[in-house]
Amino acid sequence: MIDHVLTLLEEKRYTEVKETLLSMHEADIAEVFEEISDREVSLRLFRLMPKEQAAEVFSYMEGDVQQRIIEAITDTELKHILDNMYLDDYVDLVEEMPANVVQHIMRNSSAKNRSLINQYLQYPVDSAGSIMTNEYVYLKRSITVAQAFEVIRNTGVKKETINTCYVTSADRKLIGEVSALSLLVADPDEKVGDIMEESTIRVHTLDDQEDVAKMFSHYDLLAVPVVDNENRIVGIITIDDAIDVMQEENTEDFERMAGMRPSDPGASYLKTPVLSLAKNRILWLMILMLSAMVTGALLESYEAAFAAIPLLVTFIPMLMDTGGNSGSQSATMIIRGMALDEIEWRDFFKVWWKEIRVALLCGLALAVVNFARIWIQYKDMYVALVISLTLVCTVCIAKSLGCILPMLAKKIRLDPAIMASPMITTITDACTLVVYFSFAVRFLADRL
C-alpha cells in the first residue's frame, strides 16, 4: 500500500493518490511520509489530504517529519493542526522540537493551549504528569444521569476515553468513576453519585511513569486518573501512552544488558547519528576492557604453566565462553523476572538454590562431554580431569554471580540491567582462569 502511494506520487498521478489516501489509515499514511526525503514532495502529499485527515496524520508522524512539515506549511495550516491535536501529543511535540520551531508553534497556539502546555511542561520527565492528558470528562456527583449526558455532549466530543467518566466532589476531589455503559442503562433521574463506583486506583502527578505503566497490566486498566496533592483530578493517562513507556523500558533493559548507555527514548536506530551511537557504547567497552586486563594480569602468574604445557592455552576460549554464556543465561532470567515483578528480594535464597541446582545439572552434562572428547583426542586423563572439574566450577560460579549480582544491584537501587552479561562475563572470566590454573598446578604438578 505504502509503496503503491510512493509510485503514484513519483508518476505525479495526484488524483489517484488523493483517492488512495482516503481509504488508508492515518498511521499508514504517516509511514508514507517517512519514506519521502524531498520537502516539496511531502508538502504536496500533505496538501492532498482534507484538513481533518491531515491533522490526524500529523499526530502519527515521527518528530523529524513533523518538523519538516511545520517548517513548510503556512501559519493557518499549522493553527488548524494544533487546534485538532490531543493535549498529550501537543506536549510531546513541543518537547521534541528545537527551540526555533517551538517558538513558531507557540506563536500559533491559542492562549488557552499555551498556558496548558506551559503547565504540563513543568512536570519532571518520567513523571506521571509528563504523560497525562486533559482529554477526560469529569462529572460532579450531585448531578443526575440526564445532566451527565448533557455534560458529555458539550465537552466530550474530542475526549480520548469517554468510556469512563470520573466523578468528583464539589471541590473537584476525585471520589469515583462511572462507565459510559452504566450511564447508558441508568434511570435518567438517578444521581451520578449513586451509580458510580468508588475508585481506589489513582496516581499522583509526580509518580514514576514506569510504576504507572506497570499498574495498567496489573489491574487491566484502559486509563488511570492523575491527582494532585489535594487529591483533585488534573488529568488521565491512557493505555497507549502506558504501552509506549513499557516498550521504552524494555528497550532500555535490552541496551543496558548488552553493555550500552540507553539511547534517547523514541530515537530510532536509523535516525541516531553515528557519534551518539559510539558515545553510548564506548564507556562500557572501555570499562569492560580495563577489567579484562585484570584477568590478563592474573594469567601472567601462570606463564610457567602454559609455557610448559601449551595445550592448556587452547582450552581458554572454551572455558571463558561457557562461563560467560552460563552467567548471562541466569542474569537474563533474573533481570527479566525482576522487571516483571515476579522475583523479589525476599526470594534471594530460593533463587540462588535454584540456580545452583541448574548449574550442577548443566555443568555435569558439559563436563562429561568434554572429558570424553579430550580423552579420545589427546588420551590425557589428567588434562581431561582438570578441564572437566573447571567446567563444573565455572558454570556454578557464573550462574551464582548471574543471580546474585543483579539482585544486589536492585537492592542498592541500581538498575539490575547494568549487572548483566558483559559485567558478569568479565568477573566470571577472572574466576574461571584462577580455578583453571589452580587445578592445573595441583593435578599436573609433575609436568610443570
Add this chain to the structure above:
Amino acid sequence: MIDHVLTLLEEKRYTEVKETLLSMHEADIAEVFEEISDREVSLRLFRLMPKEQAAEVFSYMEGDVQQRIIEAITDTELKHILDNMYLDDYVDLVEEMPANVVQHIMRNSSAKNRSLINQYLQYPVDSAGSIMTNEYVYLKRSITVAQAFEVIRNTGVKKETINTCYVTSADRKLIGEVSALSLLVADPDEKVGDIMEESTIRVHTLDDQEDVAKMFSHYDLLAVPVVDNENRIVGIITIDDAIDVMQEENTEDFERMAGMRPSDPGASYLKTPVLSLAKNRILWLMILMLSAMVTGALLESYEAAFAAIPLLVTFIPMLMDTGGNSGSQSATMIIRGMALDEIEWRDFFKVWWKEIRVALLCGLALAVVNFARIWIQYKDMYVALVISLTLVCTVCIAKSLGCILPMLAKKIRLDPAIMASPMITTITDACTLVVYFSFAVRFLADRL
C-alpha cells in the same frame, strides 16, 4: 496491604480480613492468595469474600492458585465462578489446567459455554482466534440509534469493550464501527449505518498474534475485530490480551538473546522446575561449547608463538571480551530495531555502513588506550602495535557480524534473536584469535 491481610489471617481476625478485602482491588487480593501455601487457609479466605468479588478475584489468579481453589470448592461455588468469567479468561483457564481439572470444569459449565469453549480451543496456539473473546456488541446497520440502545442494554452488561460497537450487514459481515460516544450524542431516530465509520482495520482468526499485538501500538487501538473467511465478525481482541502477547514476545527475545530456549509463556521463573530450566539452557550451552572448541583448535596451530612469547596469552581474555561485547552491542540494537519494525531488510547497507563507522570510532579509542598502557607497562612497541591493530580489527569484525547475522537470520525467516550475543561472541572469538596471531607472526617474526 497484602502483608496486612496475611497478618490478620494468621491471627484469625476474620471480620477485619473481610472488611479489608472489601476495600481492596481484586488484582491485589489475588496476590494475597499467591502468598498462602496452606489449602485450608486459602479456602477460608476465598469464602470470606462476597460471591461476585470472589469470582472476579479468581480471574486475576495465577494458574496454580486457581487449580488449588477449584479442587477445594463445591460444585455450586465453581458454577458461579464460571458463569461470571469472561470467555477469554475461561478459555485460558481450560487451556492451563490438567486434564482431570478440565473435566471437573466442563461438568460444571453451561451447555452454551461448553460448546463455545470447544469452538475456541480449535484455533491454533499463537493465532488471533486463540486470544479473542466473544464479549462484544454488534449492531445491524439498519437499526436506529434508539434500537441500538436497547440492544446494548439487553446484551451489553458484561461486555469488555462497550466503547466501540461493531456494525454488520444483515448477514453479519463486518462493515464498520460506532463508538458509544457517537451513539450517545446522536439523534435517536438516525440509522446506525448512517453514523458509523467504515472500518478498515480487522484481523483474521488465523493471523499471528504477534502481528495483531503490533497493530495495537501502530494504530493506537483499544480493541480490534476478528473476522472469519466470510468476513463475518466472530470476536474481538482487547488491548489487555495484546499487552500480554507483547510482554511474552519481549521475554522470549530476552531469553533467545542470552542463548536459551524460551520458557513457556506465562510460566514465571520461580514456578518453573529446575529440570525444565536446565533443559532450556543446556542445548545452547552445548552447541556454543562445541563451537568454542573450534576456536581452541585454531589456537593449537599457534602453540609455537605463545610458547616463545607467553606474554601474548595474557591479552587473549581482553581481546575476546572486547570482541564479544562490541558484537552484542550491535546485535542487540539491530534485533530490537527489527522487533519494533524500525529496521527492515532494505536498510541492510545503511545499517552496515553505520556500524562500520561506529566500530572505527570505538576501536580507535580502545586501541589508543591500550597502546599507551602496554607501552608504559612493558616498553614493547611491537606487542603494543599488534594488540592495538587487533583491537581495531576485532571491533570492526564484531560489529559487522552483530548487524549482518541477525538481519540474515530474519531474511531466511529464523528468529533474529537466536543470532544474538552468544552466537556472535563465539564467531568473533575465532576471527579475533586468527587476526591476533597473524599480526603476531608478521610483526614479531624475529622473536618466534
